[in-house]
Structure formats: structure tokens, C-alpha cells
Amino acid sequence: MLRMASWLLKHGHQVSILTAQGGFLEDSIPEKAENTIVGSSDFGACIIPFWKYPDQVVQAIKEADVVFSMSGGGCTFAYHLMRRFSPNGVLLAGVFHPNTGTTESQKHYFDHVFQHCVHDSNKVYMNEAIREIHRHRTGKLFEQSRLWALPIDPTDNKMEGGKINSSTILSVGRLTRFKGYNWYMPDVIKALLDAGMEARWRVIGDDEPDTREGFKQEIIDKCEALGVLDQCEFIGIVPFEKLGDEFTNAKAFVGMGTSLLAAAASGLPSIVALCDDTEGRTYGFPWEQPIGCVGEWIPSIQPERNVHSLLQEILTANRQDYASLQEKSKVAVTQHDLDLQMEKFLGLCQSAKRGFTTYCPPTNRFILSKTLRFGGKRLASLIANRSTPAPTSHSLPNQVGS
CATH class of the missing domain: 3.40.50.2000 (Glycogen Phosphorylase B;)
Known part of the structure; x- marks a missing residue:
């Protein structure tokens, strides 16, 4: 992400970075990149209709020519905010981990967004292995999806690696x-x-x-x-x-x-x-x-x-x-190579489709399901605690002097 941001800024593009948490790379983000730490709570609240977001988050979504997500949660966050503030925008969904977006979508709302709402041609896999894993797990071919290798800058470390006399x-x-x-x-x-x-x-x-x-x-x-x-x-x-x-x-x-x-x-x-x-x-x-x-x-x-x-x-x-x-x-x-891969990335941005293939099921169903599941566990815990007999007085520890 840092390499991408630096390269894009160097070549005259504007970059806004939205993250749930800052992490140890926060201080390394290029100064010219607008960096907003949304916070875990606000990040997850994207499924709640009319949730109030900071102006800089809304502005970044509205002004973006392309939104590039780098995780399943990031894809869901981007999808919901774009539906509210930029319904005809371009969402590219990057897949950098085999488990991103592969659970049965009915069981995992985030993965439903990735599987059903993002154009296949806007799904960007970092290699063929991860795309094959997705095909194997979901039964979908993702024929129009794209491949894009991780970019590195060979000049990051100018020293020659490898010492034959070392162990x-x-x-x-x-x-x-x-x-x-x-x-x-x-x-x-x-x-x-x-x-x-x-x-x-x-x-x-x-x-x-x-x-x-x-x-x-x-x-x-x-x-x-x-x-x-x-x-x-x-x-x-x-x-x-x-x-x-x-x-x-x-x-x-x-x-x-x-x-x-x-x-x-x-x-x-x-x-x-x-x-x-x-x-x-x-x-x-x-x-x-x-x-x-x-x-x-x-x-x-x-x-x-x-x-x-x-x-x-x-x-x-x-x-x-x-x-x-x-x-x-x-x-x-x-x-x-960074230059090679970033030129390919710009090509992916230019050819990406606008909008979405379909809309997710109403989020209130997902919220209700989560609430009922949490409530059920809480109720079961209360019942279990009530059915457990209280300790008798002679079994209580001696608290004198504690």
C-alpha cells in the first residue's frame, strides 16, 4: 500500500487512505497522501443505514475516481459507503489472502458483498493460486477476474544480498x-x-x-x-x-x-x-x-x-x-517490478466497470441475525447461571485478612 501510494503521488495522482486502524506503518505513509483512521467501530458500522461518518471520509469516497479495497472488510466498507455517496463509482476488490470472500455468502455478510455485488472483472487477484483456491471453494469460475502481482521496488535495498561464507x-x-x-x-x-x-x-x-x-x-x-x-x-x-x-x-x-x-x-x-x-x-x-x-x-x-x-x-x-x-x-x-505493476494497475482502473452487479440483502436482516445470536447466547448464559446452585456458607473461602 505504501509503495502504491508513493508511486501514484510521484506520477501526479491524488491518494486517500482509509484504514480501520493505523498500525505500525502509520508514520510511514507519504505526507502528501490523505490518511484517515476510521476506527474499528465506524469501520464495522458501514452496514448500518445513515450512520454518520466524518466529513473527510465522505469526501474521499465522493471524490475518488477508483476505490481499491485490500481486504474483505475493506470491500464491504467501500461498497456500503459508495452506495450512499458514489453509487456510480468504481470499486476494485483486491484479493491478497486465500480466505478473503470465500465463505458461503449466506453465512458471512462480508463475503456476500465480495461474491455477489462486485463485478467479476473488478476482482483483482494477486496470483493464480488464490484465484484457483476461490474457484475450488465457491464453485465459481471468476473468468473475467484479473491478475495483478504484488509490486516491489528493487531499489528499496541497494545492498547485495547473500554471503557465501555465512551460515x-x-x-x-x-x-x-x-x-x-x-x-x-x-x-x-x-x-x-x-x-x-x-x-x-x-x-x-x-x-x-x-x-x-x-x-x-x-x-x-x-x-x-x-x-x-x-x-x-x-x-x-x-x-x-x-x-x-x-x-x-x-x-x-x-x-x-x-x-x-x-x-x-x-x-x-x-x-x-x-x-x-x-x-x-x-x-x-x-x-x-x-x-x-x-x-x-x-x-x-x-x-x-x-x-x-x-x-x-x-x-x-x-x-x-x-x-x-x-x-x-x-x-x-x-x-x-513496481513501475511495471503500477502501469498495469492503472490499466485495471481504466477498464473497470462502474456500479455494482446487484445489491446486498437488506442490512437489517444481518443486524437482526447478529442481535438474536448474541441475545440467545446471553440468555443461555443467564439460564445456566441460575440453574447452578449457590455455594453453601461452609464452602466459602475465609476472607479474613484478604
Whole structure:
């Protein structure tokens, strides 16, 4: 989003960013971009008719030539505000996660908006794998939908990635369960050490804020149980502009998403980890992925390679073979070049359809359903509490002195 905003501003476009919450990137948003943090409550209240929104939010929707949503919630928010304030506007629905918009629409109001209200030709998938997942889950072909790879700027990190004499395997990303490499990498490090190889795992990232997972401590406990904690470093969050140093001092990278692209663009030999995989399976190196794929499962193709063997290949490579891996990594990500992808994005904006295919069911039905569900749970809880006998006096704890 930040790369897109910077590029559009540089090329004479106006940019307004509406988010539910600011997040840690809030201070990095370009100064010329209008940035409005709507707030989680107001963001979710888009389904309520006549809800009062700040003037700057309404103004941004009214004046936009194109509204580009980047999540299921964002798509629903944009849809409802556009129906109120810009019914003939253009809504492009970006799909950057396999789970966006794929539940049965009758059960999930947000996904009903994506599936039934947005023109198929205005649905923008970041790669073929996610579109195939959608086809598999919904039974719809989405034949007119578009593909648009994540844009990266190869000049973000000007330092050369990859050091043949290093033994460091780098991973960058949130310590969350769907990034399954966080769970299997301690096993991989142990296997490499048991095979007599030098290997260290350097982890950049931390638990997600306000999460209940607490996954980081589980990973550390696993490292300790396997006896590899001394070979694993948990660095925490590192500023983006410092990643170049990390890429330079590592020998290999294991991960997914934009951090994978940045590592490969620097020339650091990289292995593409798969979402939700905890066994170390992979489709291979970046140049072996379908167009635009950065860690997604492909329903029609089973991964037949494993991270452990590919790391062995990198760690034991001679200078010539290692240099070849570096060059292949750089070439593989040229499809994500910022200028190339942003020109394609402008083409998507120009060819997008106005308005919507249909209208969502009345929101009052959705609100009523949610209210009844909450009320039913509350009533059941009250009944359960009433039916539980009160403790007798002799069973009460002694409160003296407490």
C-alpha cells in the first residue's frame, strides 16, 4: 500500500487512505497522501443505514475516481459507503489472502458483498493460486477476474544480498501460526546440525499486537526442547530500511510474502514457504512458482520438495553455484517490478466497470441475525447461571485478612 501510494503521488495522482486502524506503518505513509483512521467501530458500522461518518471520509469516497479495497472488510466498507455517496463509482476488490470472500455468502455478510455485488472483472487477484483456491471453494469460475502481482521496488535495498561464507538462515515476518515455517524451522536446524553442517536461524519479527496466540514463546520452547536455542536468534522488529544489512549477512532465506520478494530481489537465495504448512513442504525457489505466487497452496498441485533439502543445496553450494542461485533469485522477482505493476494497475482502473452487479440483502436482516445470536447466547448464559446452585456458607473461602 505504501509503495502504491508513493508511486501514484510521484506520477501526479491524488491518494486517500482509509484504514480501520493505523498500525505500525502509520508514520510511514507519504505526507502528501490523505490518511484517515476510521476506527474499528465506524469501520464495522458501514452496514448500518445513515450512520454518520466524518466529513473527510465522505469526501474521499465522493471524490475518488477508483476505490481499491485490500481486504474483505475493506470491500464491504467501500461498497456500503459508495452506495450512499458514489453509487456510480468504481470499486476494485483486491484479493491478497486465500480466505478473503470465500465463505458461503449466506453465512458471512462480508463475503456476500465480495461474491455477489462486485463485478467479476473488478476482482483483482494477486496470483493464480488464490484465484484457483476461490474457484475450488465457491464453485465459481471468476473468468473475467484479473491478475495483478504484488509490486516491489528493487531499489528499496541497494545492498547485495547473500554471503557465501555465512551460515545464517534468515526469516522475516510476523510470528503467527499461518506462517508455518516458524514452527518447523527448529526441526530443520537440528537436522542440519545433526548432519554436521553449520547453520543458524535468525528470526526477524514478533507476535502480532493484541493477539491471543503468544506463538513466539512456543517457538522458543520448542528450540530449547530440541537443544538448538543457542543456534536460533529472535531479533524482534527491525526497521524496513535496515533489512538490507540483514540480507547481506545471511546465506539463505526461508519465508513468504513481500519479505520473500525483498530478499530475493537483493540476490539472497530464497526458499518459498507455504501458508499453514508445518511440515516443511515447498514448491521450491521463487523462479519455480506460478506467476505471482509467494507462498500460497495451489489446489491442483501437490508440493513435492522440502525446505530441508533445498537449504542443504544452498549451504553446500560452491561459489559458482551460489552466484547462480543469487542471479536466478533476482531475475525471478522482476515480474513484481513496481513501475511495471503500477502501469498495469492503472490499466485495471481504466477498464473497470462502474456500479455494482446487484445489491446486498437488506442490512437489517444481518443486524437482526447478529442481535438474536448474541441475545440467545446471553440468555443461555443467564439460564445456566441460575440453574447452578449457590455455594453453601461452609464452602466459602475465609476472607479474613484478604
